[in-house]
Amino acid sequence: MVSSPQQSRARLVALPSPTLAQADDATLARAASSGDPRATSVLWDRFSPLVRRMLRRTLGPTAEVEALLQEVFLRALRQLGSLPDSAQLKPFVVAVTVRVLSGELKRNRVRRLLRLGKQWHPGDFGHGDAATRTALSSLYRILDSLDADARLAFTLRHFEGLQITELASAMDASLASAKRRLARANARVQAAVSRDAAFSAYTTAAASLGDGP
Amino acid sequence: MSLGESDSPTLADVEAVVRENVSGHVDGDRHEQGKQQLLAAIRHRRPGVARAARRVLLGAAVLGALAGGGAYVWKQHNSVRLTYDVAGGLLSDSGYVRGSGPSGARLSFSDGSRVDLQDGARARIAAVDAHGARLAIENGHASLNVAHLPRAAWYVDAGPFVIQVTGTQFEVDWSNYDDTLSVDLHEGTLLVSGPPAPTGVLLRAGQRLTAHEGRLSIEALEQAVQVLDAPATLPALEPLPDLEPALGAPAPAEPAADDANAARAPRPEAATAPQRKSSR
Numbered sequence: 001m002v003s004s005p006q007q008s009r010a011r012l013v014a015l016p017s018p019t020l021a022q023a024d025d026a027t028l029a030r031a032a033s034s035g036d037p038r039a040t041s042v043l044w045d046r047f048s049p050l051v052r053r054m055l056r057r058t059l060g061p062t063a064e065v066e067a068l069l070q071e072v073f074l075r076a077l078r079q080l081g082s083l084p085d086s087a088q089l090k091p092f093v094v095a096v097t098v099r100v101l102s103g104e105l106k107r108n109r110v111r112r113l114l115r116l117g118k119q120w121h122p123g124d125f126g127h128g129d130a131a132t133r134t135a136l137s138s139l140y141r142i143l144d145s146l147d148a149d150a151r152l153a154f155t156l157r158h159f160e161g162l163q164i165t166e167l168a169s170a171m172d173a174s175l176a177s178a179k180r181r182l183a184r185a186n187a188r189v190q191a192a193v194s195r196d197a198a199f200s201a202y203t204t205a206a207a208s209l210g211d212g213p
Numbered sequence: 214m215s216l217g218e219s220d221s222p223t224l225a226d227v228e229a230v231v232r233e234n235v236s237g238h239v240d241g242d243r244h245e246q247g248k249q250q251l252l253a254a255i256r257h258r259r260p261g262v263a264r265a266a267r268r269v270l271l272g273a274a275v276l277g278a279l280a281g282g283g284a285y286v287w288k289q290h291n292s293v294r295l296t297y298d299v300a301g302g303l304l305s306d307s308g309y310v311r312g313s314g315p316s317g318a319r320l321s322f323s324d325g326s327r328v329d330l331q332d333g334a335r336a337r338i339a340a341v342d343a344h345g346a347r348l349a350i351e352n353g354h355a356s357l358n359v360a361h362l363p364r365a366a367w368y369v370d371a372g373p374f375v376i377q378v379t380g381t382q383f384e385v386d387w388s389n390y391d392d393t394l395s396v397d398l399h400e401g402t403l404l405v406s407g408p409p410a411p412t413g414v415l416l417r418a419g420q421r422l423t424a425h426e427g428r429l430s431i432e433a434l435e436q437a438v439q440v441l442d443a444p445a446t447l448p449a450l451e452p453l454p455d456l457e458p459a460l461g462a463p464a465p466a467e468p469a470a471d472d473a474n475a476a477r478a479p480r481p482e483a484a485t486a487p488q489r490k491s492s493r
Contacts, residue, residue, distance in 0.1 A: 053237025193222040
């Protein structure tokens with residue numbers, strides 16, 4: 001049942017279940033932190049769609065997403081050993097993703113200050129009709145104007161549906177700070193999309209089509 | 214998608230457009246490819262070592278940056294052009310100098326070198342760099358005291374002649390009226406080139422070089438020693454590195470291909486080899 005190197009054999013035979021895919025978070029975390037490639041594989045299958053989605057929705061469809069996805073998993077695997085048994089894996093992976101995103105958003109802000117930032121075009125958003133792609137490019141231009149914390153608060157709340165307590169935990173911030181960041185971001189985005197002609201045209205067109213394109 | 218009640222976009226519209234159009238889904242091949250990439254990264258990375266290696270690399274990068282910065286500062290320091298001022302004379306923007314009084318003009322350079330132009334002498338500072346200068350004597354008498362410094366590179370142009378200097382004391386007299394050059398060397402060595410000696414003549418301390426009407430003679434400051442009638446095959450001048458283009462001054466003679474080695478290392482004995490002794 002175990003064909004991995006001898007070094008990890010003793011730990012592997014101690015696993016309560018031979019099927020890691022069904023293992024609970026604590027078991028999976030222990031196995032992954034011990035270097036079991038099967039556990040890493042299960043972690044990837046279980047969480048990579050979530051992490052990729054968070055990266056894409058927060059950053060937009062950039063070429064860095066796949067590299068950052070790898071970075072999230074490498075960091076998570078490195079830190080799994082210190083995870084308490086009672087901890088759940090999903091909030092842990094989300095928190096690691098948020099830290100990676102925070103760093104990337106700050107770097108992107110510096111790039112934009114140096115005029116090296118990405119310029120969004122409708123063609124960057126490969127799916128959907130032209131109006132949707134134009135609206136998305138407008139939206140990510142608006143998100144680019146937010147600072148890293150406000151943008152993260154906004155995307156985690158509105159795109160990932162995190163509750164404000166989950167949001168605060170993932171951002172390692174107090175509840176009050178999380179609320180302030182979210183309020184700031186909401187106000188900025190609301191004002192900007194209301195002024196944005198492309199986004200307004202998109203919503204008008206979608207409304208006239210009933211349930212949208 | 215769900216829209217707000219009015220046509221004005223709402224945050225619900227923003228949520229919807231992203232949630233409906235940006236997902237984390239990829240096809241199976243890409244999913245598997247990412248997994249294999251992660252497993253390969255873990256296999257090739259020993260925990261702890263990678264972090265230590267990163268620290269070492271960071272330290273090396275910091276040291277490298279410091280060393281690079283130091284080298285840059287050192288280079289900047291060493292590439293600062295010499296500065297100079299003129300006493301007793303007039304200096305135009307183009308580098309033209311002439312004495313304004315009977316005592317002539319004195320050029321003092323920041324490396325300690327000095328050039329004294331006698332009354333009536335005219336010269337032009339054709340170029341200056343970190344290691345020397347190129348001075349064109351247009352007419353008259355000049356006394357030079359060039360600081361003997363490593364990599365010092367000074368040139369004096371006098372009519373069609375070029376004098377290569379590396380730390381020495383000498384006097385140059387050039388008459389553009391009858392095209393006569395006279396060089397009295399008090400200390401060090403000089404390499405003088407011109408039409409009678411295209412590849413250069415080495416002049417030693419205590420010697421006088423005179424060139425007139427295609428004839429070039431070298432004699433002791435008190436007594437004639439040698440006369441040169443014909444062009445000599447002597448060490449060629451080395452080009453002055455990194456100097457700005459001379460302003461109207463003739464360039465040093467290019468060494469012939471056969472003289473390439475001589476150009477790198479002037480041979481003192483070469484000055485006498487092709488020469489004919491004179492009883493003068």
